Amino acid sequence: ADYSEEPPRHPSLKVNAKEPFNAEPHRSALLSYITPIDFFYKRNHGPIPVVDDIERYGVSVGGLVKKPIELSIFEIRKLPKYNVVATLQCAGNRRTAMSKTRTVKGVGWDVAAIGNAIWGGAKLADVLELVGISHSSTYSPLGGKHVEFVSIDKCKEENGGPYKASIPIRQATNPEDDVLLAYEMNGETLNRDHGFPLRVIVPGVIGARSVKWLDSINIIEEECQGFFMQKDYKMFPPSVNWDNINWFTRKAQMDFPVQSAICTLEDVDVVKPGKVTIAGYAVSGGGRGIERVDVSVDGGKTWLEAERYQRGNIPYQSDDVHTDKWAWVLFKAVIDIPENAVVVAKAVDTASNVQPDNVEVIWNLRGILNTSWHKVQARRAP
Ligand code: MTE
Ligand code: MO
Structure with missing residues (x-):
């Protein structure tokens, strides 16, 4: 080639x-x-x-x-x-x-x-x-x-x-x-x-x-x-x-399942003391919207609902856009985190489908559709 x-x-x-x-x-x-x-x-x-x-x-x-x-x-x-x-x-x-x-x-x-x-x-x-x-x-x-x-x-x-x-x-x-x-x-x-x-x-x-x-x-x-x-x-x-x-x-995969990821933190991150911004994207396939995004700072024991938004920075007059029903939503939560936090995001779509909590249950040899909870580790800087 x-x-x-x-x-x-x-x-x-x-x-x-x-x-x-x-x-x-x-x-x-x-x-x-x-x-x-x-x-x-x-x-x-x-x-x-x-x-x-x-x-x-x-x-x-x-x-x-x-x-x-x-x-x-x-x-x-x-x-x-x-x-x-x-x-x-x-x-x-x-x-x-x-x-x-x-x-x-x-x-x-x-x-x-x-x-x-x-x-x-x-x-x-x-x-x-x-x-x-x-x-x-x-x-x-x-x-x-x-x-x-x-x-x-x-x-x-x-x-x-x-x-x-x-x-x-x-x-x-x-x-x-x-x-x-x-x-x-x-x-x-x-x-x-x-x-x-x-x-x-x-x-x-x-x-x-x-x-x-x-x-x-x-x-x-x-x-x-x-x-x-x-x-x-x-x-x-x-x-x-x-x-x-x-x-x-097996059938050819078409719609993708509900997905989300945290984009403000690395997989292993060191953060300043004080409030931490947990933000990222959530999306589901087949035109199903996002109903909710939950975030956790203790590995999924307790949860808090994040704020969701679309548009905002769109460089278009709103009437030029035919639809955004196929678009992701961004989420954001600003939270105090414990010293060694396991930060998690999980999205729920409008059909109440939820992301699986771990990757083992959806492991597949081609490595497609990893929609497990996105977990990142945040350590507080001294
Ligand atoms: N179309 C052609 N002709 N050749 C390709 O390799 N890759 C597909 C799809 N369409 C592909 C293609 C795959 S697997 C994906 S995920 C998307 O294009 C990626 O589109 P992008 O490169 O615009 O992000
Ligand atoms: Mo792809």
Whole structure:
């Protein structure tokens, strides 16, 4: 693979893998509601493609449709534009902590393989109408049930072929699900790292389904058979290891579970005497909001409810933003802590799902979806 044309990146990013480039910011960069592009995690499976002739770039929409079409970026920009605030989270977020109980396979991540951005683009539901599939369809007129997204990048897992994924047609055609073909991020033209010229954003779902550098959209009968849908990004029980794994026994992971992390403290930290700020993010998948965030300074024996907020620093007129129901909420509590504190955060979503208290119960060999209570140790400086 050729990594000679990678874009420039912010020097403060923590690089977890160089080629393909995988990097996250320091966790403190996640304390603003909208994550700046430079500090938004970057997760790739191959070199960043070069699209230098935007005039010739186009997305084909085909498969089980009566009349396939090819749309230029200019035609996509002419469709109604939506600005959706959505949190993108890699299924591998917090993997490093999971590998501490037992080794897992995959790129290591701290708590920052996640970010919240304003994605601007056309709704996939509107694009699919152009090929005769109406809003809120359970199948296309020709019997398609899934919508596949194929990229122009090349990755070794696909034997040099493109990255791909699919979502059910019902989600793709439901305008309320806000699936976007995004050409803007935080009001700027999408940059190369994040999918220039066009990427998919599937809100509320693990990042792996938000295909970057979109090349084609196919209406298909069965779920996409690509590596990342069939042999990766599945949640296995702790009893499954590399000798007894059977990929076909599990479904492709879509929605992510309720998650939160503390971003004002390191995993092991020394704090000044007095009040300590415990703040971070909380988010749930599938459009479920955050009902509550509890924090503890004694390892989870006693709890206090944190304050929650969204927006605030949004660089947009509020009516320009179509929705922020897919966005994280930030939480904050300012508390006196004991001398040797174990500080914990746990979020509860609107369906009353709660994060599990320890990582052992959700350990899985690929190290995905570590949503266990985020615990950090804070020692008071003398
Ligand atoms: N799309 C393509 N074409 N190639 C990729 O490697 N990685 C996926 C997804 N889309 C990927 C992709 C994964 S696993 C994640 S978590 C997100 O993109 C990361 O998006 P970001 O780099 O914009 O943060
Ligand atoms: Mo990911």
